[in-house]
Amino acid sequence: MSYIAPVKDMLFGIRHLAGIERIAQIPGFEEAGYDTAQAVLEECARFNEGVVAPLNVTGDINPSSLKDAKVTTTPGFRDAYKQYAEGGWQGLQHPQDFGGQGLPKTIGAACGEMLNSANMSFALCPLLTDGAIEALLTAGSDELKSTYLEKLVSGEWTGTMNLTEPQAGSDLALVRTRAEPQADGTYRVFGTKIFITYGEHDMADNIVHLVLARVQGAPEGVKGISLFVVPKFMVGKDGVPGKRNDVQCVSIEHKMGIKASPTCVLQYGDGIGDVGKGAIGYIVGQENRGLEYMFIMMNAARYAVGVQGIAIAERAYQRAVAYAKDRVQSRPVDGSIAASAPIIHHPDIKRMLMTMRAYTEGCRSMAVVAAAAYDAAHHHPDADTRKQNQAFYEFLVPLVKGYSTEMSLEVTSLGVQVHGGMGFIEETGAAQYYRDAKILTIYEGTTAIQANDLVGRKTARDGGQTAKAIAKQIEATEAELAKGSADAKAVAKRLKTAREAFIDVVEFIAGNTKGSPNAAFAGSVPYLMLAGNLVAGWQLGRALLAAEGELAAGTDAAFMKTKIVTARFYADHILTKAPGIRDAIVEGADSVTALAADAF
Numbered sequence: 312m313s314y315i316a317p318v319k320d321m322l323f324g325i326r327h328l329a330g331i332e333r334i335a336q337i338p339g340f341e342e343a344g345y346d347t348a349q350a351v352l353e354e355c356a357r358f359n360e361g362v363v364a365p366l367n368v369t370g371d372i373n374p375s376s377l378k379d380a381k382v383t384t385t386p387g388f389r390d391a392y393k394q395y396a397e398g399g400w401q402g403l404q405h406p407q408d409f410g411g412q413g414l415p416k417t418i419g420a421a422c423g424e425m426l427n428s429a430n431m432s433f434a435l436c437p438l439l440t441d442g443a444i445e446a447l448l449t450a451g452s453d454e455l456k457s458t459y460l461e462k463l464v465s466g467e468w469t470g471t472m473n474l475t476e477p478q479a480g481s482d483l484a485l486v487r488t489r490a491e492p493q494a495d496g497t498y499r500v501f502g503t504k505i506f507i508t509y510g511e512h513d514m515a516d517n518i519v520h521l522v523l524a525r526v527q528g529a530p531e532g533v534k535g536i537s538l539f540v541v542p543k544f545m546v547g548k549d550g551v552p553g554k555r556n557d558v559q560c561v562s563i564e565h566k567m568g569i570k571a572s573p574t575c576v577l578q579y580g581d582g583i584g585d586v587g588k589g590a591i592g593y594i595v596g597q598e599n600r601g602l603e604y605m606f607i608m609m610n611a612a613r614y615a616v617g618v619q620g621i622a623i624a625e626r627a628y629q630r631a632v633a634y635a636k637d638r639v640q641s642r643p644v645d646g647s648i649a650a651s652a653p654i655i656h657h658p659d660i661k662r663m664l665m666t667m668r669a670y671t672e673g674c675r676s677m678a679v680v681a682a683a684a685y686d687a688a689h690h691h692p693d694a695d696t697r698k699q700n701q702a703f704y705e706f707l708v709p710l711v712k713g714y715s716t717e718m719s720l721e722v723t724s725l726g727v728q729v730h731g732g733m734g735f736i737e738e739t740g741a742a743q744y745y746r747d748a749k750i751l752t753i754y755e756g757t758t759a760i761q762a763n764d765l766v767g768r769k770t771a772r773d774g775g776q777t778a779k780a781i782a783k784q785i786e787a788t789e790a791e792l793a794k795g796s797a798d799a800k801a802v803a804k805r806l807k808t809a810r811e812a813f814i815d816v817v818e819f820i821a822g823n824t825k826g827s828p829n830a831a832f833a834g835s836v837p838y839l840m841l842a843g844n845l846v847a848g849w850q851l852g853r854a855l856l857a858a859e860g861e862l863a864a865g866t867d868a869a870f871m872k873t874k875i876v877t878a879r880f881y882a883d884h885i886l887t888k889a890p891g892i893r894d895a896i897v898e899g900a901d902s903v904t905a906l907a908a909d910a911f
Contacts, residue, residue: 313360313364313365313874314364314429316425317507318352321421321675322348323857324675324676325348325421326348327854328676329682330683331348334687337415337690337830340413340415340686340690343418348418351414351422352422358400358801359428359784360429362394362395364430364432365387365584368740369387370385371432372853373571375512375563376563382511382573383513384573389514391433392433392515394434400422400426400437400466403419403422404416405444409464411464414829415683416683416685419682421679422440423674424625427619427623428622428625432571432572433571434569435508435509436512436514436572437551440463440466441612443521444463445611446608447460447540448596450595450596450597451595451872452595455540455595458550459546462550468518469509469512469514470518471507472612473504474486474504474523476488476502477503478537483755484532486523486524488501488504488522489527490527497592498539498593500558500589500591500592501582501589504576505577506574506576510560510576511577518543518544519541520558520577521539521541521608522539523538524536524580524592526598537598537600537601538596538602539592539595540595543586544556545591547631549801555585556586557582557587558579559577560577560578563575569750571871576615604864611759614678616754617715618678620719621674622661622669624722624748626722627667627703627741627748631726631746633674635654635729638731639654643657660883665880665884667725669878669880670847671886672874672881674714674843677711677715684701684704688700702777703777705769706765706777706778709765709832710842710843712755712756713839713840714844716751716752717840717843723741723744723745723747723748726744761839765842766831766835767824770824775817775821782810782840785806785810785845786807788852788856789852791856792806795856802882804882805886806845806848808886809844810845812892813841813842813845815897816841820834820896830882848881848886851877851881854874855875858872867888
């Protein structure tokens with residue numbers, strides 16, 4: 312089946328949860344109200360449904376290939392990317408000073424979900440370019456900005472992140488790529504980088520690599536890492552790509568999923584190219600502060616990967632619903648249909664579809680609220696408002712990344728299950744979503760790394776104060792729900808129980824991170840899953856209140872009733888997991904670490 316962008320649900324979240332009209336009051340966003348959001352999303356839907364989505368299966372069957380150090384992308388990708396760039400989609404939320412449209416992340420994130428639902432392999436190229444743009448905007452010199460940003464924002468050139476090396480995965484202290492200072496202020500870069508997404512391809516005129524490397528004489532560990540711009544082609548004073556730099560793709564990985572996205576091994580400094588031995592690089596910011604700058608890219612990418620989880624879940628859900636409506640098997644248990652009926656009439660199929668729907672809409676709601684907080688944190692004129700929103704956004708990033716991607720595995724697995732035996736057959740397409748989703752819990756930091764961030768930086772560092780402040784906001788929503796309908800009261804009850812479980816865990820984490828670190832970190836991933844579950848459920852509670860208000864006003868009754876049912880299902884079947892997770896964290900830490908390493 313073809314992909315249909317869930318524009319109505321996205322706009323509901325943008326209006327009622329993110330508060331797009333409040334965002335439009337921020338200086339610079341005056342033209343970015345609901346009408347603009349609607350126009351942009353509808354056009355984005357047309358582009359992705361018609362141009363990008365049809366290439367998804369093609370990319371899985373006919374992925375990128377490497378020959379003579381050159382990558383050829385899936386047939387159709389190059390033309391689709393040309394249309395993507397010409398449509399201005401790369402620059403949607405980037406500054407107008409560099410040719411972007413300057414729209415809020417609240418709108419940009421919805422467009423990002425559509426692109427990833429349509430074709431995640433294709434969407435990875437713009438995703439990495441976004442990260443490179445953010446890093447250069449924050450730490451790049453005026454010369455680097457003037458040389459590279461306009462071309463990146465336009466999509467004429469693309470960007471990459473080069474962190475990982477064969478011996479340095481998550482532990483970047485082990486990075487060995489070296490940068491040798493030159494008399495003219497440039498550096499010569501030597502080393503090997505692996506797992507570089509779109510590190511080589513044929514869709515753009517130049518590729519701008521952002522590379523972590525160690526300057527000679529730098530301190531050991533992460534404090535001695537610097538960040539460099541290393542272009543595939545050197546850029547002349549006229550802004551035109553010229554000589555080939557000393558960087559080449561020596562292989563691409565053969566992967567479980569996202570097969571059309573070329574995952575490259577890049578070799579720097581082998582004397583290949585037109586510049587002599589050593590790839591020419593330009594320092595970003597100051598020496599030895601590279602990891603700090605790279606985290607700007609990584610935080611942007613982590614949020615975007617969370618959106619990928621929502622996107623692939625949406626695509627799997629749509630396919631599962633279409634199959635369930637078409638596949639005829641057995642009579643319904645209640646006798647409502649006398650003959651064999653479409654399987655969507657069977658209670659367990661409905662349970663699986665509702666689980667898929669509720670997870671996806673819950674995480675979409677959480678992500679759009681996080682995007683709104685980002686917009687306020689970066690653009691609101693009031694300093695206190697910026698500070699509060701920044702703290703809220705930073706707390707939510709590991710939840711958006713970790714919870715949304717973990718739920719995407721459950722949702723895509725359920726998508727296969729709804730198909731039964733046919734789900735195990737590649738031709739139905741359900742298996743591709745499951746395979747594509749697996750990488751999401753791994754790259755840009757595994758779920759455990761997101762959870763460690765949540766424990767260490769986001770909870771223990773301030774004694775749990777940010778987490779408790781969020782819990783206070785949730786409690787206020789509970790009070791509103793408790794005054795409402797039977798559905799609202801039921802959600803309030805579940806939300807209260809989940810919030811109380813969350814508070815217990817926050818106290819446990821904040822109280823044990825220093826004194827009993829193994830106990831605290833043994834529960835780090837369950838804590839992330841509890842927090843993500845709670846925040847997603849909270850936002851669906853808010854959605855229920857908004858939907859009941861719209862329903863009372865006579866607005867789109869069918870859609871609003873579905874929103875209410877989805878929120879109720881989430882509360883009854885997903886939020887109810889919270890107390891058990893609380894018990895596992897607070898009371899079960901010892902059994903996690905009881906066995907010595909040599910006992911396994």
